Amino acid sequence: MSDVLDSYPLLLRGAWTTVQITLYGAAFALVLALLFGLAGASRSAALRAVNRIYVEFFRGVAALVLMYWFFYALPLLGLRFTPIAAAVLAIGLNYGAYGAEVVRGSIKAVPRAQWEAACALNFTAGQRMRRVLLPQATALMLPPFGNLLIELMKATAGVSLVSIADLTFRAKQIQASTGQTAATFAVILVIYFVIAQALQVLVRLAERRTERMLGRRPQARPIPIAATTGEVMAP
Template sequence: MSDVLSSYPLLLRGAWVTIQLTVYGSALALVLAFVFGLMGGARSAWVRAVGRVYVEFFRGTATLVLMYWLFYALPLIGFRFAPMFAAVLALGLNVGAYGAEVVRGAVKAVPKAQFEATIALNMRPWQRLRRVLLPQAVALMLPPFGNLLIELMKGSAVVSLISIADLMLRAQQLRQSTGQTTAVFLVILVIYFVIAQVLQLLVRYMERRADIMLGRRPGRAARSALDTLGAAK
């Protein structure tokens, strides 16, 4: 165990790569989720179909298969990616498909009257989305996005199979050099767990912020005002 703990710089470097993959992958997934999710709710049937095809295709493929395909098959027809790029692309495309469904569902779940009101107020389509629908929809998206974020972080462990030096690959190296298999894997399981818990706290914080922004929960200023009112009574 002490051998494993004393080589913590190696594990920290691996964890840093895992975190980088998570950040880049989720940034790509977020963009794709909004683009294709909003397409899924479009009025034109063609635009909707494009959104559907993206979602069905990338929800149907396994991340690892996609990654292998990008990494091993595509170079043969002339596209060569750096491993890191292939990994981020595979993670982002895959999680983005799930995210697109979340976005579509959330926008649809905003009460119909809100949409009608925007038409009554003669807002342009972009204004409707930007000022009324999205702020409410985003609050609904956050909890499922949180789950997807953790899924993506967990999914990033497979990049070790295309030789990116993430936490998982570092663990393999450490296993070979120390021979303490059980200890190594226990330690990195705990590291992954800690990362997941931190991500969860982050998402909870954002959920609270979104609620306050929409006036569904009193903010700090309002809370202290309420407190003084209560004290005055």
């Protein structure tokens, strides 16, 4: 056990790589999810078809297969990425497809009266989306996004198979040099668990912020009763 803990610099470097790939992948996936999710919720049949093709294709293919494809097959077609870029691309495209479904579903789930009210107030299509529909849809998106983020983080372990030095890869190195199989894998399982919990806390903070923004949750500091009732307090 102490042998394993002695190699903590390696573990920390690996964990940092895992966190980086997770965050880059999540950022890329989020952009794709918003783009294709909006396309899926639009009234144009062509845009909806684009959404369907993207979602069905990239949801159907396994993340690891995509990663192998970017890593081994694409260079043969003359497209060469750095290993990390290939991993981020594969993970982002895959989870972006799941995210796009979440975005589309959330926009559709905002009560129709909100859309009608925005029309009645003569909002343009852009204003309707930006000021009325998206803010409310965001509150619906965040919980499923939190789950997807954990899934995405877990999928990054696959990059160790294409020899990117993430946490799992470092664990295999440490296991080979110390021979302490059980301790090594137990330690990194715990590290992964801690990363997952930290990500969950971040998502929960974002959820609270969004709800407060929408006025669905009391302010951080309650307003004193005197101020709301308009009573004048003695100085």
